[in-house]
Amino acid sequence: MAVGARVAGALPLAGATLAAVALAGVAVFTVQQAGCQDPGHYIQHDDGQVELVGSCVDPEQLPPAPDTADDREVPPELNNLGRVEQAP
Numbered sequence: 001m002a003v004g005a006r007v008a009g010a011l012p013l014a015g016a017t018l019a020a021v022a023l024a025g026v027a028v029f030t031v032q033q034a035g036c037q038d039p040g041h042y043i044q045h046d047d048g049q050v051e052l053v054g055s056c057v058d059p060e061q062l063p064p065a066p067d068t069a070d071d072r073e074v075p076p077e078l079n080n081l082g083r084v085e086q087a088p
Contacts, residue, residue, distance in 0.1 A: 039054070
């Protein structure tokens with residue numbers, strides 16, 4: 001009876017381990033089949049902009065970048081929202 005209890009207690013651990021190994025194998029297989037020979041790299045320009053150089057990313061398939069805060073006008077009632085003041 002004690003052996004059966006031990007086996008029953010080990011089954012969830014064995015099942016979880018088997019599932020983890022299977023998922024890891026699927027992940028490795030997926031990465032190997034990605035087919036990108038140039039993973040690309042990031043460079044930072046003198047003005048602080050970061051650019052991805054190389055890679056298999058097609059710029060035409062990417063969504064447009066959102067407007068930056070400098071491009072939008074801020075209503076006067078929102079001008080002081082970013083200011084931090086010390087409480088009395």
